[in-house]
Amino acid sequence: MDTHGPVCVGIDPHPALLETWGLTDSPEGLRRFALTVVDALGGRVAALKPQSAFFERHGSAGIAVLEEVLAAARTAGTLTVLDVKRGDIGSTMAGYADAYLRDGAPLAADAITLSPYLGFASLRPALDLARSTGRGVFVLALTSNPEGHHVQHAVAAAGPVARQMVDGARAENDIDAEAPLGSVGLVVGATVGAAAADLGLDLAATRGPLLAPGVGAQGAGPRELVHVFGDARRQVLASTSRGVLAAGPSASALRDALGSAVDSAAAALR
Numbered sequence: 001m002d003t004h005g006p007v008c009v010g011i012d013p014h015p016a017l018l019e020t021w022g023l024t025d026s027p028e029g030l031r032r033f034a035l036t037v038v039d040a041l042g043g044r045v046a047a048l049k050p051q052s053a054f055f056e057r058h059g060s061a062g063i064a065v066l067e068e069v070l071a072a073a074r075t076a077g078t079l080t081v082l083d084v085k086r087g088d089i090g091s092t093m094a095g096y097a098d099a100y101l102r103d104g105a106p107l108a109a110d111a112i113t114l115s116p117y118l119g120f121a122s123l124r125p126a127l128d129l130a131r132s133t134g135r136g137v138f139v140l141a142l143t144s145n146p147e148g149h150h151v152q153h154a155v156a157a158a159g160p161v162a163r164q165m166v167d168g169a170r171a172e173n174d175i176d177a178e179a180p181l182g183s184v185g186l187v188v189g190a191t192v193g194a195a196a197a198d199l200g201l202d203l204a205a206t207r208g209p210l211l212a213p214g215v216g217a218q219g220a221g222p223r224e225l226v227h228v229f230g231d232a233r234r235q236v237l238a239s240t241s242r243g244v245l246a247a248g249p250s251a252s253a254l255r256d257a258l259g260s261a262v263d264s265a266a267a268a269l270r
């Protein structure tokens, strides 16, 4: 984030984007799309975030492309956040952790997104494996979609549900109090308005990165970033997919779109 600016670009090969790029909705179209993004932006962006769903919809051939994309980003020296939003119990969670966070796993990424709605503690196998292999996780706290608040804003005996995720991330990052930024981040959508403040969430105190999707196609921009994050803004990694991808397939146009996204996010989050 210090080197390239506080922006993560999502690799979301929607069928409609493939068509706009003149590609077929097939594993080969997917491959050309995703590798074009890595070639254009690799080494120039804080992180790339492949959206697993758009690879999974092509079955095993799509997963093979995802493996190739993760490897290409690694070769380009760019961190990957694999957006899989996994969450399960016990040994099943351990299986997911092994799939994405183990050294040498075919789908290993630098970080993954996790859904904690089976209970924050159910994520333990992923938290532990990420710590031992030097990887990271982003735990969904306040998601960018309008339906999320029914669950995430609900107030349980222990306080708002989202606060349990914030407290959980904080406790994990406190284990290594010397690290400038911990490896357990949260997902807080740039579209959530005053929710973090209203629910009394101290995002800055988590000392973790805050992945902020919703920038661009979902309508959030610099003003929303300032409003949502306040004094936690230096931890924010603003995330946009279609907002940059729509500029493709030209590499220079993708780079220009990244440049604009970085200028606007960096000015807001300074």
Ligand SMILES: O=C(O)c1cc(=O)[nH]c(=O)n1[C@@H]1O[C@H](COP(=O)(O)O)[C@@H](O)[C@H]1O
Residues within 6 Å of the ligand: 010, 012, 051, 083, 113, 142, 143, 144, 145, 187, 188, 189, 213, 214, 215, 216, 217, 218, 239, 240, 241, 242, 243
């Ligand atoms: O975890 C995510 O990245 C995520 C969380 C969230 O709350 N909202 C959200 O939109 N996302 C993802 O971020 C991407 C947003 O894409 P765009 O709307 O095209 O920028 C999609 O891959 C979503 O699945």
